[in-house]
Amino acid sequence: MAYDEALAARVRDELGGEPGVTERKMFGGLGFMVDGHMAVAAGSTGDLMVRADPAAGEQWLEEEGVRPMEMRGRPMTGWLLVSTATLDDDAALAMWVERGATYARSLPPK
DSSP: OOOOHHHHHHHHHHHTTOTTEEEEEETTEEEEEETTEEEEEEOTTSOEEEEOOHHHHHHHTTSTTEEEEEETTEEEEEEEEEOGGGGSSHHHHHHHHHHHHHHHHHSOOO
């Protein structure tokens, strides 16, 4: 299944012009990298994968439309999935993209 191209375009608009941002197809989605670290991705399910500080991510799970990302049935610490419905509002998308990009920027560049 392909990723949501409309969501990818919206994410691209949010990150446009920022230094160190690249795109990479992975896991059936389109990942947006900041200094070599994935910050967010337009997933194959239509949801947005968000990289999060594990401590902050635990708190964000309480927000509507947010769940832990799972791989092979196991939750992935530091990764969240934000539902498409939650991202209808441009301000909500901007917030989630910024959260992922902020954490990615906090990591040493690759």
